[in-house]
Amino acid sequence: MTSPSFGELLWAVARDVNRTVGGGYAAMELLRRTFVKRGWLDAPGNALINAVSRLTPGTNVLAYCVALGWRVRGAGGALAALIGGSVPGSLVIAMLTATVAQIDQYRSVRVALAIGSAIAVVLVFSAAWHLLRPYWSRPGRARAAVIMAITGLLLSLDVTPVRTLLVAAVAGTLILKPE
Amino acid sequence: MNTLLVYALLLKATVTSFAGLGSLPQIQRDFVETYQVMSAEQLSQAVLIGRSTPGPVGAYVVAVGYLAGGWPGAVAGWLALITPALAAIPLLLMVQRWMHLQHMRAAVDAIVLASAVLLVATAVRLTIDAAQQLVRVFTQA
Numbered sequence: 001m002t003s004p005s006f007g008e009l010l011w012a013v014a015r016d017v018n019r020t021v022g023g024g025y026a027a028m029e030l031l032r033r034t035f036v037k038r039g040w041l042d043a044p045g046n047a048l049i050n051a052v053s054r055l056t057p058g059t060n061v062l063a064y065c066v067a068l069g070w071r072v073r074g075a076g077g078a079l080a081a082l083i084g085g086s087v088p089g090s091l092v093i094a095m096l097t098a099t100v101a102q103i104d105q106y107r108s109v110r111v112a113l114a115i116g117s118a119i120a121v122v123l124v125f126s127a128a129w130h131l132l133r134p135y136w137s138r139p140g141r142a143r144a145a146v147i148m149a150i151t152g153l154l155l156s157l158d159v160t161p162v163r164t165l166l167v168a169a170v171a172g173t174l175i176l177k178p179e
Numbered sequence: 180m181n182t183l184l185v186y187a188l189l190l191k192a193t194v195t196s197f198a199g200l201g202s203l204p205q206i207q208r209d210f211v212e213t214y215q216v217m218s219a220e221q222l223s224q225a226v227l228i229g230r231s232t233p234g235p236v237g238a239y240v241v242a243v244g245y246l247a248g249g250w251p252g253a254v255a256g257w258l259a260l261i262t263p264a265l266a267a268i269p270l271l272l273m274v275q276r277w278m279h280l281q282h283m284r285a286a287v288d289a290i291v292l293a294s295a296v297l298l299v300a301t302a303v304r305l306t307i308d309a310a311q312q313l314v315r316v317f318t319q320a
Contacts, residue, residue: 018233025298027235048278051290052271054297058193058263059237067267078268086261089234090241094253096228097242107316113231114312121305128298131291147289151296161297165290172289173282 002039003072006080012038013065013084021116024061026123027085028053031068032130040072047131054165062086143175180216182251188214189240189259200226200236206243216247235260 004012016030028050035041041049049067056063062085069081135144150171154164188209192202203226210217217225225246229239237260244256277283 017235021231021233024235024237025301047291048274048287049271050294051287052267052274054290054294056264056267056270058196058266059235059260061235062237062261062264063267066264067271070268070271075268078265082261082264086235086238086257089232089238090253090257090260092232092234093228093238093241094245094250094257096232097225097245097253098250107319109231110312110316114309114316118309118313121302121309124298124302124305128295128302131295131298135288135292144288144292147292148296151293155296155300164297165293168289168293169286172285172287172292176285176288177281 001042004038004040006073006076009069009073009077010080010084013069013081014088017061017065017085018088020119020123021113024059024064025127026119027061028064029123029127029130031064032127035068035072041068043130043134045071047134050131055162140177143177146175147172180214180247180252182248182255185244185248185252186255186259189244189256190262193237193240193259194263196237200239202237202240206240210243210247214247217243221246 012034013031016034017024017027020026020030032041032046036043036046049064049071052067053060053064056067062082065081065085066078069077069079071077073080135141147168151164151168154167159167189202189206192205192209195205196202203222207219207222211219211222222243225242226239228242230236232238240260241253241256244252244254244259246252248255274283274287278287
């Protein structure tokens with residue numbers, strides 16, 4: 001595993017977080033691809049950061065950025081990733097609000113947003129698959145399926161995501177046998 | 180509206196939510212109903228701008244901050260957006276410290292599995308949204 005420089009980290013996070021619309025999960029998948037491809041992060045590291053970001057209050061993708069930055073470059077990395085992940089988008093939003101732009105009145109903008117949303121869907125499915133795949137290729141698949149079934153049940157009962165994750169964690173300590 | 184109050188109210192909303200637009204009900208209650216510093220229409224516009232621009236959906240709180248307190252309000256909104264994310268550091272340290280325990284590894288595995296299921300559910304909702312968006316765009320041509 002290698003570590004990025006602060007500049008590389010800032011640029012990678014700013015680019016990946018700010019080139020998706022429709023939610024942070026697509027951005028998290030882009031970050032995973034970039035960081036794994038460059039040897040800055042491995043699959044278990046990504047799974048850990050993903051789990052932590054889901055349990056952190058607020059915007060998941062920013063928690064993911066902070067945990068990612070911390071893991072690869074410590075406190076400075078967390079700060080760089082947080083700035084890269086939040087400043088560009090926030091600036092655009094503040095400027096648009098200041099000009100009270102009616103951005104959705106242009107058809108080309110609506111088309112671009114619709115296509116962006118469709119791409120985000122693919123990325124979110126891909127993120128889910130990359131989290132599930134390691135558990136599907138090792139013993140204990142049935143136990144993993146039980147955890148997934150419990151999650152699905154809680155989801156159908158409209159239980160909040162955080163409570164769902166906490167119940168899954170407790171169930172995991174009782175059912176799962178990690179490698 | 181006082182910038183510190185904007186920050187405090189937005190932080191209350193972001194720190195008690197666990198998803199991009201999860202803070203919306205609290206913001207509506209505080210900014211539209213209690214303090215009446217913006218209309219419901221303005222709040223909808225802030226959400227629209229947040230959803231239409233690249234980056235986290237939760238960044239719409241920057242627009243809310245701007246509408247409530249101008250540029251200082253926008254900065255307060257940005258600070259309220261990033262503050263909860265810092266909690267990821269102690270959480271990560273805690274999990275890493277106890278990762279040698281079998282129960283902790285099992286709990287993390289379970290959270291990862293549950294996260295994947297939640298992601299699939301999100302993706303299904305996004306699929307429906309994206310399909311509706313595409314239909315609207317191409318039928319209004």
